[in-house]
Amino acid sequence: VVPDYMADLDGQHLFFLGSDRASFAEKYGKSVYYNTAFLGNIDAAYEIFNVYQTRVENRVSWIIEELKKEIEFTASETYRADRTKSEWPANLAAADDLWRKRLKFELVGEILNKKTTDEAKEIIRKRYERMLKNVAEIESDNLAELYLSAIAHLYDPHSTYFSKQTFEDFGIQMKLKLCGIGALLGLEDDNCIVKEIIAGGPADIGRVLKPNDKIISVAQADKEPVEIIGMKLRKIVDMIRGEKGTEVHLLVQPADATDPSVRKKIVITRDIV
Numbered sequence: 001v002v003p004d005y006m007a008d009l010d011g012q013h014l015f016f017l018g019s020d021r022a023s024f025a026e027k028y029g030k031s032v033y034y035n036t037a038f039l040g041n042i043d044a045a046y047e048i049f050n051v052y053q054t055r056v057e058n059r060v061s062w063i064i065e066e067l068k069k070e071i072e073f074t075a076s077e078t079y080r081a082d083r084t085k086s087e088w089p090a091n092l093a094a095a096d097d098l099w100r101k102r103l104k105f106e107l108v109g110e111i112l113n114k115k116t117t118d119e120a121k122e123i124i125r126k127r128y129e130r131m132l133k134n135v136a137e138i139e140s141d142n143l144a145e146l147y148l149s150a151i152a153h154l155y156d157p158h159s160t161y162f163s164k165q166t167f168e169d170f171g172i173q174m175k176l177k178l179c180g181i182g183a184l185l186g187l188e189d190d191n192c193i194v195k196e197i198i199a200g201g202p203a204d205i206g207r208v209l210k211p212n213d214k215i216i217s218v219a220q221a222d223k224e225p226v227e228i229i230g231m232k233l234r235k236i237v238d239m240i241r242g243e244k245g246t247e248v249h250l251l252v253q254p255a256d257a258t259d260p261s262v263r264k265k266i267v268i269t270r271d272i273v
Helices: 002-009 018-028 032-037 043-066 092-112 117-136 140-155 164-175 202-206 233-240
Strands: 183-188 191-197 214-220 247-253 264-269
Touching (some): 002 018, 032 043, 032 140, 043 092, 043 117, 043 140, 092 117, 140 164, 183 233, 202 264, 233 247
Antiparallel strands (some): 183 191, 214 247, 247 264
């Protein structure tokens, strides 16, 4: 359970240390089943995640400082691109050496994609800042799902534990319907973008929302608008979905607006999609 859960959090075996695995195995290994099955206690899930979050925070700070330095590209070195089957670095010194090579590997990739060294550094810095933000947004339900699924998979690879949100999404996939506005949403640089309008849905029928429109804020019929820039996509989706016949108010920056300051208020009545 312990190494499987660690791998669910850190699939490329980059952030945890080999010493972390040994420490977790010693602390939780003998009691994981008793604590879960008889006490309903999954504190290990949260405590292991806390270590992971600390490792990510420290590593991103290290990366930002490292990117300020001159990077030397003449040495003959190798980096394994897929580390899913590799061991975690044994200690902090080994992790620093691994990450030095990984940063060089990523920079070379961007430079070969016709970026200058400074442009490549900026792309990579933003990449890891986004990752840090994503880690900070992981919620307790997500961790419970990962941890309990790690246990379930030991008995049957087809059995998993669903959090409330995952169960709702599974129901939507099985029924092929939901109640909302009929728009596929995505995130780009912390902005909520309309990726696609679902044919026959409220947004399609109303013809007021278009692909590539940027949603700035969301409000329910009788409440103040909530700005959603930088918000987790799942939370945005939950705000826009709702009961059939209710209204959702969107403040949108139109994709075809030549002036980026232009805003348009849109009211859509939710329906079955």
